[in-house]
Amino acid sequence: MKIRLDNVVKTFDTFRAVHGVSLDIESGELLALLGPSGSGKTTILRMVAGLEFADGGHIYFGDQDATDIPVRDRGVGFVFQHYALFPHMTVAENISFGMKVSKVRRSPAEMSARVADLLRLVRLEGLGERFPTQISGGQRQRVALARALAVDPKVLLLDEPFGALDANVRRDLRRWLREIHGELGITTIFVTHDQEEALDLADRVVILNEGKIIQQGTPEEVCRNPSSAFVMKFLGDTNRLSGSVKSGVASIGGVTLDADGCPDGAAEVYARPSDLEWSRESGIPASVLRVIDRPDGRRLVARTAGGETVELDVPPETVVRAGDEGFLRIVRMKVFAA
Incomplete structure (x- = not known):
């Protein structure tokens, strides 16, 4: 699924968070939105998800204008920094929750098979009956990703997905996420303020500051040819x-x-x-x-x-x-x- 942002603007009260951002995200691309706090990266992600609506400009999913489509009808999977798992549900129940409330009806057998497939994909076989408090932080983040994938999203959105984890776990999960993306090929946008994370994972990095795109390119391009002193200082x-x-x-x-x-x-x-x-x-x-x-x-x-x-x-x-x-x-x- 190709995504296009065309001169998108977002204002909160008197503060403009996003200033006319235009961006093309290719189908199957893994794109990182990178920038300091307040740069507009999470606001852009939430507008793509439909959790916030743009005050100006348009967002396209393929040829469809998705600017005003409600979040439920956009076909996106969203993974938050703090997992947002239901503590009273087992791992398997958390993963299947989206399927149960989806417009696409599946039989209990189909949902059970899908959960089993996803547990294998995220390498959590045998943990389906545990509760979130009974597994590690890294495992909980894998459950959150499996839940997002359960509804077969056209677009996967990740908001600081590893921010709550320690450095060693983050490195392991970065490698694992890259492998998962290579296997599934879902158009993926992830937000981070961690330069190493963005450069390790992304096909392309978009560097933002004060609601504007400062530079975009492959990790090699932004590292070897920074366009400004800001980019040079921000990248390490x-x-x-x-x-x-x-x-x-x-x-x-x-x-x-x-x-x-x-x-x-x-x-x-x-x-x-x-x-x-x-x-x-x-x-x-x-x-x-x-x-x-x-x-x-x-x-x-x-x-x-x-x-x-x-x-x-x-x-x-x-x-x-x-x-x-x-x-x-x-x-x-x-x-x-x-």
Whole structure:
């Protein structure tokens, strides 16, 4: 099912949550809406679901204008962050609930068979007679997904589906959800503020801020070619260095680097910790403030001669101590007008 948002607007009282968003979601695509709190991502998801109605613009499911269709008639499956399972119902009863209230009538035998199929799909065979309080948080989220899939939705919507779970469980469920999506091929939109989650899972990432789309593209496109300083900062650890640009050349701390395409004037240079190297020979003069050791590497906190604090990753065998003097070498960077 292809979905299209055409200049969609949503206002709450005097606050405009979504500013004329237009977006095409291909059939079978797994799309992430990513942004900080208040960026409009959940409001967009709820409008697609029919839980909120747009104040302007249109939402299309295929060729059908679904803007004003009630949620019950849209054919969507919705998974919430906090499961929203019925505590007095067993796992099997929770999964079958949507089928019982659906307009599509199924016999008890058909519903039982469908529940069994879904329990196998979400790898919870043998747990159908347990209650939600008798299974783990990760298992409850799998039940919530099975319940959403039970009514054969045309579109699957996930609102911060792993936000209430610990880091290890989230990683496991991300891999599992990607496998499930590959098997079922349902058009899926999920909302998250977790950059790693979006980049791990999505075919395409839409980055929002203040109700507007800032950038969209594949994980590779948004990571390697951020369109703005906002995207660069939002997508992970980054260092900002002040500089200036003249005739396509950036000057930072006495070092000149190519900045083709950036206008002349004051500039901000962004580099991730992995984009910097520590050198004893040449670069931007700096001193080490702190050495942080981690299982997979070593990170330095350093201060440039200009007083800017940066972090950089070095090989774990690098011999360096707090107080050492040296240089920062920029391997990769993005330059934006200040």
